[in-house]
Amino acid sequence: MKALSIRQPWAWLIVRPDLTDPQQRAAAVAAGEIKDIENRTWATKHRGPFLVHAGQTFDMEGYLWVKGRFPKIPLPRPGQYDLGGIVGQAVLTDSIPPEKARDGQLTSRWYMGEHAFVVGDSKPLPFRKVKGKLNFFEVKPEETQP
Numbered sequence: 001m002k003a004l005s006i007r008q009p010w011a012w013l014i015v016r017p018d019l020t021d022p023q024q025r026a027a028a029v030a031a032g033e034i035k036d037i038e039n040r041t042w043a044t045k046h047r048g049p050f051l052v053h054a055g056q057t058f059d060m061e062g063y064l065w066v067k068g069r070f071p072k073i074p075l076p077r078p079g080q081y082d083l084g085g086i087v088g089q090a091v092l093t094d095s096i097p098p099e100k101a102r103d104g105q106l107t108s109r110w111y112m113g114e115h116a117f118v119v120g121d122s123k124p125l126p127f128r129k130v131k132g133k134l135n136f137f138e139v140k141p142e143e144t145q146p
Contacts, residue, residue, distance in 0.1 A: 003051035003139045004117075005132035006038060008081040009063050011054040013110075014038065015088030017124035018074060033073050037110040038117040044095045046136050052088040052122070053132045053139075054081065085129040086139065090122035
């Protein structure tokens with residue numbers, strides 16, 4: 001299966017492991033409290049399910065930005081995030097280039113001006129240590145099993 005490496009806390013915000021109840025998840029999606037856009041400098045043709053891989057690096061600047069902009073989201077403290085492995089799964093439904101996203105096609109609060117990978121149906125998975133790579137990369141099924 002394809003995987004995409006995403007730095008924390010962004011990977012956590014996509015899979016939101018703190019929301020286990022389906023009604024809570026649905027409410028968080030409706031409120032924009034689950035990240036539905038992954039911003040990239042490049043486009044992709046990939047569509048469909050992918051594994052969310054948490055990179056080895058923690059984005060402290062991003063963490064502080066989220067804390068300030070979304071104070072209702074109960075972010076874990078730095079140091080409490082899984083790093084360097086699979087943390088969840090999601091579905092990529094579109095890759096919108098910046099010129100179209102800026103023309104009003106995209107209203108997500110998570111869009112930041114680059115290529116927008118539209119993400120949905122996210123869910124957390126038990127953490128599995130897996131080495132990340134650039135772009136989408138292939139993960140063998142045995143690497144995701146407990």
